[in-house]
Amino acid sequence: MSILAGNATRLVVQGITGSEGSFHTGQMVEYGTRVVAGVTPGKGGQKDANGIPIFNTVTQAKAETGANTSVIFVPPPFAADAILEAVSAELGLVICITEGIPTADMVKVQSVLAESATRLIGPNCPGIITPGECKIGIMPGFIHEAGKVGVISRSGTLTYEAVAQLTALGLGQTTAIGIGGDPIIGSTFTDLLKLYAQDDATQAVVLIGEIGGSAEEEAAAWIQSSGMSKPVIAFIAGQTAPPGRRMGHAGAIVSGGQGTAESKMAALKAAGIHVCDSPATIGATVRDALG
Amino acid sequence: MKIHEYQGKAIFAEFGVPVPEGYVAFTVDEAVAAAKKLGGKVVVKAQIHAGGRGKGGGVKLAGGPDEVREIAESILGMQLVTHQTGPEGKKVERLLVEKASDIDRELYAGIVLDRAKGRYVMMVSTEGGMEIEKVAAETPEKIVKEWIIPGYDLQPFQLRRLAYALELQGDQVKKGMQTLQALWRAFVARDCSLMEVNPLVVTSDGEVIALDAKLNFDDNALYRQTGLADLRDLSEENPHEVEASKYNLNYIKLDGNVGCMVNGAGLAMGTMDIIKLHGGDPANFLDVGGVANAETVANGFRIILDDPHVKTVLINIFGGIVRCDRIAEGIITAMGQVQVDLPVVVRMEGTNAELARKMLAESNLEFIVATTLEDAAQKAVAAAKGGQA
Numbered sequence: 057m058s059i060l061a062g063n064a065t066r067l068v069v070q071g072i073t074g075s076e077g078s079f080h081t082g083q084m085v086e087y088g089t090r091v092v093a094g095v096t097p098g099k100g101g102q103k104d105a106n107g108i109p110i111f112n113t114v115t116q117a118k119a120e121t122g123a124n125t126s127v128i129f130v131p132p133p134f135a136a137d138a139i140l141e142a143v144s145a146e147l148g149l150v151i152c153i154t155e156g157i158p159t160a161d162m163v164k165v166q167s168v169l170a171e172s173a174t175r176l177i178g179p180n181c182p183g184i185i186t187p188g189e190c191k192i193g194i195m196p197g198f199i200h201e202a203g204k205v206g207v208i209s210r211s212g213t214l215t216y217e218a219v220a221q222l223t224a225l226g227l228g229q230t231t232a233i234g235i236g237g238d239p240i241i242g243s244t245f246t247d248l249l250k251l252y253a254q255d256d257a258t259q260a261v262v263l264i265g266e267i268g269g270s271a272e273e274e275a276a277a278w279i280q281s282s283g284m285s286k287p288v289i290a291f292i293a294g295q296t297a298p299p300g301r302r303m304g305h306a307g308a309i310v311s312g313g314q315g316t317a318e319s320k321m322a323a324l325k326a327a328g329i330h331v332c333d334s335p336a337t338i339g340a341t342v343r344d345a346l347g
Numbered sequence: 348m349k350i351h352e353y354q355g356k357a358i359f360a361e362f363g364v365p366v367p368e369g370y371v372a373f374t375v376d377e378a379v380a381a382a383k384k385l386g387g388k389v390v391v392k393a394q395i396h397a398g399g400r401g402k403g404g405g406v407k408l409a410g411g412p413d414e415v416r417e418i419a420e421s422i423l424g425m426q427l428v429t430h431q432t433g434p435e436g437k438k439v440e441r442l443l444v445e446k447a448s449d450i451d452r453e454l455y456a457g458i459v460l461d462r463a464k465g466r467y468v469m470m471v472s473t474e475g476g477m478e479i480e481k482v483a484a485e486t487p488e489k490i491v492k493e494w495i496i497p498g499y500d501l502q503p504f505q506l507r508r509l510a511y512a513l514e515l516q517g518d519q520v521k522k523g524m525q526t527l528q529a530l531w532r533a534f535v536a537r538d539c540s541l542m543e544v545n546p547l548v549v550t551s552d553g554e555v556i557a558l559d560a561k562l563n564f565d566d567n568a569l570y571r572q573t574g575l576a577d578l579r580d581l582s583e584e585n586p587h588e589v590e591a592s593k594y595n596l597n598y599i600k601l602d603g604n605v606g607c608m609v610n611g612a613g614l615a616m617g618t619m620d621i622i623k624l625h626g627g628d629p630a631n632f633l634d635v636g637g638v639a640n641a642e643t644v645a646n647g648f649r650i651i652l653d654d655p656h657v658k659t660v661l662i663n664i665f666g667g668i669v670r671c672d673r674i675a676e677g678i679i680t681a682m683g684q685v686q687v688d689l690p691v692v693v694r695m696e697g698t699n700a701e702l703a704r705k706m707l708a709e710s711n712l713e714f715i716v717a718t719t720l721e722d723a724a725q726k727a728v729a730a731a732k733g734g735q736a
Contacts, residue, residue: 075402078373129499132567135417159460159566160538166465167497196698198502213665217720220665220696236611239462250412266613266618274459296601296623297632304634305598306567307462317620318594335617336721 057253058186058231059258060123060149060175065190068114068147070106070130070138076153080194081096082271084127087191093117113268114145116230127183127192128152136177143174151192152179152242158325159306162240163198169242175190176242179331180306182212191316193234195219203228205342206252208245209264210237210271210305214293214335218262221339230258237305240267245275253284260287260342263329265320267294272320276327287345289330291338292317348564350578351394352444355560361531365556369445373414378419382412388447391418393439396583398561399429405439406448415444440582448558452511453546455479456527458534458540466494469501469531471509475546501531513547513561522555530557537575538568587650595644596635603628605731606651606660607691608644610635610669618663621720629726630657640673645681652687659690661727663720665684666697675703679710690715690730694723 057305061171071077085091085106094104100112110260111117114126128148130138135154139146142150143165155181169176177184183193192231199216201223209215217232222229233248235241245263253301255263265272272292297303299310307334310316332341356366361495372378390551393405400406405427409415419442424692428436445683453475461468466568472490474482482489482702501509506524515523526547531713534542550556569576581589592599597612601686605627609615612634618626619629631651635643644662664674674695682691695703707714715730717723 152359158538159565163465164497189520192665213611214613214617216665216667217614240465241461255424266616293613295620296629297616303616303632336621336719
């Protein structure tokens with residue numbers, strides 16, 4: 057079992073002919089993901105290097121191939137429009153990999169998403185993977201292994217670190233999701249915790265947060281109020297980050313004393329969540345929590 | 348990106364936000380000339396990218412040109428220390444000389460992103476001139492907020508609410524509403540990430556004007572803001588950070604002695620954290636991005652090693668799509684290009700990590716090769732301490 061992505065995924069790649077899009081399409085196909093279509097306006101009717109048909113619009117791609125999920129590799133100035141196009145085509149799931157989308161664009165996208173049935177993951181994220189079934193995004197597939205732990209993270213390589221620890225301990229992952237490092241993202245920790253809570257195969261969830269915003273505190277509040285019984289193991293990056301500085305990710309900033317690692321760790325601990333001080337102990341903490 | 352107050356006020360004026368008449372001065376003579384042009388009482392304000400300038404002695408009232416000369420001589424070139432600059436302060440190289448306002452009331456107005464709601468929010472308070480974080484913490488009821496509907500202006504009812512919350516009277520209500528709307532329009536049109544007017548003042552003749560202007564911009568939107576990038580004042584930024592940004596490296600200087608080179612922002616923060624946990628202190632944050640090749644590694648080395656506090660360098664790479672053996676090749680090449688006399692701890696994990704470790708071990712260079720993240724942190728901290736002894 058898994059959440060959001062799996063054997064039923066039929067993927068359309070928006071921006072399939074760009075350098076990132078074409079490279080990662082190859083990687084996804086190699087992993088076994090069913091990539092059924094690509095979209096590049098003006099290149100409709102052509103095929104990509106893997107023989108995948110290219111369409112001018114997402115609506116066409118969906119009508120012709122039955123695509124139900126989109127991944128976006130479109131450059132930042134055009135990425136918000138690409139998300140809106142996928143929403144308009146009524147795809148159920150959209151994963152936006154693009155880093156560098158203006159915040160004001162995402163505020164508008166967010167208001168449209170709220171009125172739609174589409175779920176957005178990202179932007180500025182590595183994507184989502186259900187090991188052995190489907191990889192949507194840019195993560196290295198081979199470090200993952202089908203298993204029993206859900207992973208939700210605001211970071212890329214730090215997620216790989218946690219995943220590699222879980223794989224090394226034989227725990228594996230059900231589905232691992234990078235939700236993105238931007239201040240405005242489509243799906244939050246809480247949105248996804250709700251899905252993992254209902255997924256039978258997921259026995260524990262790793263939550264990798266970082267400084268900035270209040271999404272971790274909100275997740276802690278939800279875990280406490282919902283009485284989620286599966287163990288949640290958290291690590292918060294940026295305990296040593298200076299206030300007022302943006303730490304790489306657009307959303308990783310402590311401003312006006314808000315969004316510190318300390319406050320997030322305290323909120324998570326208060327909700328009964330296992331909080332690791334070190335990113336090196338995430339895997340072992342999951343193992344111990346599962347007993 | 349941040350800009351100076353005088354630059355912010357120019358943007359305000361463009362959008363119809365009333366600001367006092369004023370001129371920027373880079374020299375004492377320019378400041379005196381500005382005072383003569385303005386006539387009467389003027390305010391001389393140090394232009395640095397930090398708040399709390401008044402308390403630090405960077406804002407002074409002057410009766411006329413002679414007094415301005417005296418003040419400008421003392422402020423220009425001084426190291427201005429405020430609660431936001433750190434103990435070393437910031438050197439004042441520009442002044443704003445503007446007409447003094449006859450202040451009746453000091454208010455606050457600001458616009459920020461409410462991340463949880465996914466909307467921009469305008470906040471106002473009658474407690475102008477104070478640190479707004481303090482007001483928010485101690486008397487949150489004194490901050491009134493209106494969330495902007497995406498794609499719309501502030502609505503008239505919202506502007507009325509804000510104006511009444513500011514306890515504006517009579518004609519001031521309309522003037523205040525116009526000013527707040529103009530602030531929002533400037534915010535949107537210029538892709539700001541933060542805007543603060545502290546204080547927004549009501550003058551004794553009932554005008555509502557912006558006496559201060561703090562504007563930050565969304566770096567991701569600079570591509571569509573012509574002219575904005577020219578307002579960047581590089582002297583306000585750490586020279587190493589400016590240098591790093593030229594190579595598309597994300598570098599932030601810290602106070603410790605363990606230099607860090609990591610791929611990915613989250614892992615870079617995590618690496619700093621684990622160094623601290625093992626009793627060390629990170630010297631920097633450095634994300635070399637997804638493509639850690641010889642060139643990025645060499646540039647990273649140059650920037651890290653330019654910090655005299657650095658005693659050791661920890662390279663922590665999680666190879667995904669980019670294979671570790673390629674990165675090892677890059678590190679070995681970079682070490683040939685840059686003179687590195689400090690211990691270098693390398694930890695690589697992911698695709699072809701074992702091959703990469705072997706390549707490092709077999710090179711003629713001296714690496715301390717680490718396996719796990721924990722091992723890397725311990726070795727780096729030990730190396731830094733050894734270097735100090």
